[in-house]
Amino acid sequence: MPAKNVAFEQIKKFMGWCPACKKMAQQTKQPFVFANVTPISGKTGNFPEFRTSNVVFPANSNLVFVLFYIGISLLLRYPEDITLFLAGLFLLNTCYYFLYLKTLEAAVQVGRFGVHLHAFRLKKFEIPYEKIESVTSHKLEKRSKKMSLLLVIGGIALCGFFVYIAFAGGEWKPLLLLVSIFPLLLFVERKQKMRFWDLNTQLYIKTRHKKWYEWTPYYSLITDETSAVELKSSIERHL
Numbered sequence: 326m327p328a329k330n331v332a333f334e335q336i337k338k339f340m341g342w343c344p345a346c347k348k349m350a351q352q353t354k355q356p357f358v359f360a361n362v363t364p365i366s367g368k369t370g371n372f373p374e375f376r377t378s379n380v381v382f383p384a385n386s387n388l389v390f391v392l393f394y395i396g397i398s399l400l401l402r403y404p405e406d407i408t409l410f411l412a413g414l415f416l417l418n419t420c421y422y423f424l425y426l427k428t429l430e431a432a433v434q435v436g437r438f439g440v441h442l443h444a445f446r447l448k449k450f451e452i453p454y455e456k457i458e459s460v461t462s463h464k465l466e467k468r469s470k471k472m473s474l475l476l477v478i479g480g481i482a483l484c485g486f487f488v489y490i491a492f493a494g495g496e497w498k499p500l501l502l503l504v505s506i507f508p509l510l511l512f513v514e515r516k517q518k519m520r521f522w523d524l525n526t527q528l529y530i531k532t533r534h535k536k537w538y539e540w541t542p543y544y545s546l547i548t549d550e551t552s553a554v555e556l557k558s559s560i561e562r563h564l
Contacts, residue, residue: 375559376434377552379521382445383545385428393421401498410498414505425513429520433546435559440530442544452532452544454563462528462553526553530560 396417404410424447432443439453484503491500524547535542548556 374434374436375555376432377548377556378432379524379552380431380433380546380548381521381524382428382431382442383547384446385431385444388446389421389424389428392424393417396420397502400502407497410501414502418505418509421509422512425516429516431546433548433556435556435563440560442546445544452530454560456532456534457560457564458531458533458542460528460530460557460560460564462526462557464550465525465527465547467525523549526550528553528556 400410400413400417404413427444427447430444432441434441434443436451439451440457441449441451443449487499487503490496526549527545527547530544530546532542532544
């Protein structure tokens with residue numbers, strides 16, 4: 326045997342090559358098989374859960390606005406004494422502060438058995454997939470510069486009106502109310518900028534039967550486009 330072949334055989338033995346193991350190695354080689362590659366029922370499937378807290382529930386905003394409007398109406402109408410009015414004003418702003426913090430707990434989670442809504446109308450509950458009829462979404466239009474300018478002009482006009490009736494008519498309640506709310510509005514705006522980002526898509530979850538105290542069978546939420554697509558696809562997979 327030539328010296329070159331002898332050296333080659335020595336190298337193969339040194340590397341662990343065995344002539345008798347060649348067929349065994351070929352027989353034990355098997356292709357990979359992945360499990361759960363076909364969609365199955367949501368109750369028995371293995372879909373990952375999806376959760377997002379970058380969400381706003383319009384129902385929360387409407388509820389807080391109604392409660393705040395009722396409180397303002399009662400304050401402007403009944404307390405004649407300035408001390409009682411200031412105490413009521415402090416209580417109103419404190420309640421609104423905690424109500425707003427409660428709305429910041431809003432979140433949506435697509436679980437195994439249903440869609441969990443956290444802090445929807447300030448409470449937590451689950452919508453089972455059996456009760457969901459459809460899920461739709463649409464892109465929200467950005468506020469135009471013209472509309473923003475009109476809102477600014479309207480706000481300035483409202484402040485001017487309150488100042489006028491305070492000095493001309495001697496009615497100080499609306500002006501004190503405006504002054505007390507202004508820092509709260511700045512706080513809310515700052516929290517929204519820190520907490521939320523790119524809320525440009527509205528998602529509607531339609532149920533088969535609405536409750537007696539609800540106007541429509543829709544559960545509406547506003548979130549970013551990526552989260553809306555993921556929420557919609559996750560729910561539809563279970564449906």
